[in-house]
Amino acid sequence: MKINKSIYLLTLGVATMLPLSCKDFLNETDTRAITDESLFKKPEDGIRLVNAIYDTFHDGDFMNKSLWYGANFLSQDFHNYGADVFFETYEVPANFDPLNILWRRSYQGIARANSAIPIIAKMKEEGVITEALANRLTGEAYFLRGVFYYYLASSFGGVPLELQTVTDDGRHPRNTQDEVFASVITDMQTAANLLPWKEELTADDLGRATKGAAIAYMGSAQMWIKKYAEAVATFNQLEGRYQLMQNFVDIHEYSKQNNQESVFEVQYLEGADQSWGHANETIWFSSFHMPEEVSNFGYSYADPKLYASFEEGDKRKLPTVIGPGDTHPSPAIKISEYPKVKEQFGGINTLGTIDKPWKGTDKLRSGYYSTKTWRDPNVRGSTGNPQTIFGGQNVIMMRLGEVLLSKAEAMAKSGNEAGARDIINNVIRQRAGLAPAPADKPFTDLIVDEYRHELAGEMSLWYLLRRAGEHINYAKTRFNITIPNGKDILPIPQQAILDNATIKQNPGY
Secondary structure, eight states: OOOOHHHHHHHHHHHHHOOTTSOGGGOOOOOTTOOGGGTTOSHHHHHHHHHHHHGGGOOHIIIIIIIIHHHHTTTTSEEESSSOGGGGTTOOOTTOHHHHHHHHHHHHHHHHHHHHHHHHHHHHHTTSSOHHHHHHHHHHHHHHHHHHHHHHHHHHSOOOOOOSOOOSOOOOOOOOHHHHHHHHHHHHHHHHHHSOOGGGSOGGGTTSOOHHHHHHHHHHHHHHTTOHHHHHHHHHTTTTTOOOOSSGGGGGOGGGTTOTTEEEEEOOOTTSOOSTTSSOHHHHHHHTTSOHHHHSOOOEEEOHHHHHHSOTTOTTSTTTEEOTTOOOSOTTOOGGGSHHHHHHHTTOSSSSOSSSOOOTTTTOSOSOEESTTOOOTTOOOSOSOGGGOOOOOOEEEEEHHHHHHHHHHHHHHTTOHHHHHHHIIIIIHHHTTOOOOOTTSOHHHHHHHHHHHHHTTSSOHHHHHHHHTOHHHHHHHHHOOOOOTTTTSOOOOHHHHHHOTTOOOOTTO
8 A cells, every 4th residue: 555655744743743732641842853764763753643643632623613512502502602603593504614624633633543553563563663552552543533533423424434545636425424433333443452441551641542432432333323232232341440420520620630430531731832823722612611701702601491401409410501690519610719700790709690690791691601611710821811721621522421321322222221221320310419210201301311411511412312313302392493404414514525526415405
């Protein structure tokens, strides 16, 4: 197979030139003066090569406007104060730039993975790296490629599968959604066979892909193609490897990153240069979701229907969404400590008040906001404005709570509803402080409600509802919205079609 050396250079260049937005295991020195003769001659070169794949996540629009938007605005539990209000009618235009960012960045990551796999094999063959290191790095490359395809297919349906370095013009037609998820399963199985478990990683490598993360995504991909019994068997491999955090609020605490419930999370580095035009994704991701009265930004806000939908006594409520008069449930976060709150609101320690909710200067927001994306004011980057410094906190992409709910759905759909209800009632709801759900509540309603109350404001809700086939009914029953035909998935980006005429647009667009 012919390998394009320019991709080698790009991949290694990215790995060494963009170290600032990741955790310590991704920090590298600047080696922009590399030559052909010096490439891939040291173990560190292979590590940098794979680090470049992780760097694909370090883009604020990719993480927020591409992935988080799709997972949450389409669910209607959150809305956009700014121009991107078309999510409320499911009329997302094909020229909406974050769609192109999701497409372009994902295929950048895929290209980096495709380049890395044969290079690592050659380094192993030449004795540059050990078999153990080669296995781990190769497993990470397959895992990350699978992750990018997982979110592409979750968002767009079928997309072109590129599973080796592209040597032609790259204008290939779309594969079907099922074919993409089948490829994800293959990649995740390969990765799982090569990667260590989380507990086997050294402290310096904590945050890298693991066998458990590959297994979790493999099970979810199996559910997309309705292989439910196989998914149950896959998820069973994770038993005893992860534990739920006892207190729900602790899942997203800065002081508890990479915790016992976390299966895969994107790593960010406190103290990085987070000014616009640099690695600003941590500022962007966090301040985007916080009230304007706190962050000087505040474009995302919660729907009051989400706040009202929680059962009485559900301990997940305030760690998910807070409203007027509420205090922040994190012991590390005091609203009164934010500079703007001190200056403009007398240092109150609540999210506004019931009489005067925080709806922004133009009063167009709801007064309700995401808790999971809120950031500790003491966690800082290096930009100068103290009112917008919220950097360095990771973003969880997959955790045990999601895995257990997926397993419960897979069990019910493969004939074991009693076992599924047991997981929901005696594990998920028990942590939430709730009694078992009524026995006569239909399982489809039960699983949808639990997905919503466990995962709203994270990176997966709408994708899971669509995977379950319950998303159309969800929008109708919870928000009285009838989704136009075909608009339950996102349009293929207009730019992707302009670049590749073999790609056909999704029906309805």
